[in-house]
Amino acid sequence: MGKTGRDWTQIYAIYGMDDWQTPVFLLIHAIFFSISSVLFLVYFDFVCYSFQLILPAVFTTGFARFAAGFTGSVTALSGVCLFYAAGNIFYSSVALRWEMAQRMVSAVHDWSTVKTALDVGCGRGILLNAVAMQLKKEGSSGRVVGLDRKNTTLSTLRTAGIEGVQEYVTCREGDARRLPFPDNYFDVVVSAGFVHTVGKEFGQKTAAAAAERMRVLGEVVRVLKGGGVGVVWDLVHVPEYVQRLQDLKMEDIRVSERVTAFMVSSHIVSFRKPSQHVVGPSEVRLDWRFNGIC
Numbered sequence: 484m485g486k487t488g489r490d491w492t493q494i495y496a497i498y499g500m501d502d503w504q505t506p507v508f509l510l511i512h513a514i515f516f517s518i519s520s521v522l523f524l525v526y527f528d529f530v531c532y533s534f535q536l537i538l539p540a541v542f543t544t545g546f547a548r549f550a551a552g553f554t555g556s557v558t559a560l561s562g563v564c565l566f567y568a569a570g571n572i573f574y575s576s577v578a579l580r581w582e583m584a585q586r587m588v589s590a591v592h593d594w595s596t597v598k599t600a601l602d603v604g605c606g607r608g609i610l611l612n613a614v615a616m617q618l619k620k621e622g623s624s625g626r627v628v629g630l631d632r633k634n635t636t637l638s639t640l641r642t643a644g645i646e647g648v649q650e651y652v653t654c655r656e657g658d659a660r661r662l663p664f665p666d667n668y669f670d671v672v673v674s675a676g677f678v679h680t681v682g683k684e685f686g687q688k689t690a691a692a693a694a695e696r697m698r699v700l701g702e703v704v705r706v707l708k709g710g711g712v713g714v715v716w717d718l719v720h721v722p723e724y725v726q727r728l729q730d731l732k733m734e735d736i737r738v739s740e741r742v743t744a745f746m747v748s749s750h751i752v753s754f755r756k757p758s759q760h761v762v763g764p765s766e767v768r769l770d771w772r773f774n775g776i777c
Contacts, residue, residue: 513565523555584613590753604677605629608639615648709758721750
């Protein structure tokens with residue numbers, strides 16, 4: 484399964500982080516709340532006295548001590564939660580993505596017959612390179628295409644070069660809602676932590692955003708060959724994906740156990756496209772609804 488059990492510092496050195504501002508922001512606030520809780524503890528009597536001095540009619544000695552203790556406890560708990568959030572986001576950004584990429588690769592049982600693969604929303608290439616490593620391990624002549632809506636070709640190919648799989652990787656810029664590939668083209672289609680970001684300009688919980696995400700799944704199914712395998716790891720909206728795949732008559736739909744990523748639930752969904760796939764009426768209705776919204 485390619486290179487597993489790698490040192491996380493090596494993974495971060497190769498792929499870096501797209502969003503380091505968020506964990507740093509959370510870490511700064513975690514430190515602030517932690518220091519504040521320590522000060523509450525060290526200067527507990529002074530805090531109680533201050534409460535009584537500010538509102539003597541409200542804060543009796545007993546109530547002032549309770550209020551100071553409660554405030555200090557909440558401050559300490561907030562610091563702990565912020566430390567956890569910063570750590571989870573930092574871990575989810577690269578190290579967890581690498582781990583989930585290995586799991587996604589293992590969801591495809593036979594890579595020896597794979598000639599064409601697609602990574603939708605490839606970013607800096609963690610999953611893309613994991614697929615390429617598997618093709619290289621199998622001695623395959625296959626290739627994997629990384630598609631992203633942003634022009635990340637140079638950084639993606641750089642990481643592929645570091646991983647030693649550049650000859651297995653190509654990159655394209657494009658819209659996942661209108662994949663620039665013909666029908667029944669890929670043996671395997673994968674996507675990691677991307678689909679939930681499609682349509683976010685409409686708001687995550689709106690019908691328009693849901694229609695956009697469902698269109699991406701429809702495109703994944705369209706470009707997948709009959710008998711091909713799709714594997715998607717994503718956040719929050721996985722039940723919608725399962726329902727959509729069932730509507731599209733996909734086979735062998737499997738959902739992994741829950742994994743916390745970016746402070747929310749995530750799952751891997753894998754499925755197989757039937758050898759003889761017929762587009763159902765549900766897909767047509769979705770396209771009508773989407774066009775009506777836009």
